[in-house]
Amino acid sequence: MGIIKINNIKLYAYHGCLEEEAKIGSDYRVDVAIKADLKKSAQSDVLAHTVDYVHLNHIVKQEMAIRSELLEVVAQRILDRFFQELSMIQKAKVSVSKINPPMGGNVEEVVIILTKKR
Template sequence: MGKVKLSNIRVYAHHGCLREEAIIGSDYRVDLEVETNLEKASQSDNLEDTVDYVHLNRIVKEEMNVRSKLLEHVAKRIMDRVFSELTTVEAMEISVSKINPPIGGDVEMVSIILQRTR
């Protein structure tokens, strides 16, 4: 087994429960890690034998462009697509963070973390 990890994917999106968040939008950070068998890829040196991180990044960016009220909802959509489109992924952890959330305090970011195993 092995892991493919994407760290600090930066996206501007319009998630949130407040009407203003839908209009103005804000900055988000997504981190994800997938577990898969990397033995074949480590020997073959062929892209088709691994989980393509370009594909993972595309899923994240496409799903982050679909508005959700909750970070949990967008994270689940990303997970659903990863497990659907990348059948060699055995487990996944994703963190979706809202940078500078509108919560009336000095908070750098709020994050949710979801984990799933196939």
């Protein structure tokens, strides 16, 4: 078993419950960690034998572009797509962070973390 991580995927999106969030948008960060059997790819040096992190990043970008009120929904969509499209994944963790959320205070970020396993 091995782990593939993609850290600090930076995106601009329009998630949130407030009307201004739908209009103005905000900065987001997504971190991904997946567990899969990487023994074969570690020996073969063949992309088809591993989880393509370009594909993971593509899924994150597509799902972050779909507006949702709750970050939990976005994170769940990302996880669901990972498991639908990449059969090698055994477990995945997705963190979606809203940078400088409009909370009426000095808050650096709000983070939602979801995990899923086969």
